[in-house]
Amino acid sequence: IGQGFKDFTVLCFDNSEEDDSENLKYIKNHNPEIEIMREGGNLGFARAYNKMIRKASLAGAEYFLAVNPDMVLEADAVGEMIKAMDSGSSLGSASPKILKWDFVNNPARSGTSNKTNIIDTCGIKLLPGLRFVDAGQGTENKTVIAGERVIGPSGAAGLYRLSALEKVKQDGQYFDELMFMYKEDCDLAYRLFLAGFKSKCVNEAVMYHDRSAGGNGKGNI
DSSP: OOOOOOOOOOEEEOOOOSSSSSHHHHHHHTTTTSEEEEOOOOOOOOHHHHHHHHHHTTOOSSSSEEOOOEEOOTTTHHHHHHHHHTTOTEEEEEEEEEEEOOOTTTTTTTSSOEEEEEESSSSSEEEEEEEEEEEETTBBGGGOOOOOOOOOOOTTTEEEHHHHHHHHHTTBBSSOTTTTSSSHHHHHHHHHHTTTTTTEHHHHHHHHEEOOSOSSSSSSS
C-alpha cells in the first residue's frame, strides 16, 4: 500500500490463535481493503503462503508478491519489479534489492531514519555443494554489482510468476510444507532453477527488512 503501481490486491494471512488481536484490529481500522485469511492457528510460513498463492491464482493474477510483515517498501518498488518481469518472459521470479531496517540503533522514537545502506539480501545465490547464501548480505549497497546472478528471491520479499509456480509445484504445494519456516525459499528457488526459469535482482526496486534471524553473507542460510 502506498505504491505508485495500483493494479494489485493485498492478502494478509493471520497465523495467530487470537480471534481479534491488536494486529487484526489495526489492519481492519486503517486498511479495511486488505483481505485477511486465517485458520485460528500457526500454519507456518509455507502452508500459509500456499493458501494465498492458490487464492491469487484462482483470481486470475499473473504475479504473486510474497512480502514478510517486517518489510518497508519504497513507493516505486512494486512497479519496478512488475516492469522487470514484464520485460523478461524467461524470469520465473525476481528479488528486490533489500537493505537493512535498523530498529536497534535507530529506534523510531528517536526521530532518525531507520533505513541503512547495508544489504540484507539481493536474492539467493547457489554455491558449489548445494550451499545457498543471501547475495550481498552484510555489505554496503554501493559494493554490490548490479545483475549479480541469483536463482530466486529470499522469503523476505520476492515476486513470482504464477505460471512458473504451477509448473514446479509438488503434490499441489508451491512452498514445501514440510518446512515449517526457513529454507523453503531456497527449495522453491532451486526447483525453479532446475526447471529452467531465470531470476534476477531488480536494483531499482528497494525495500527494507528488519531481519530478526540470519547469517552474514557467505554462511549457509
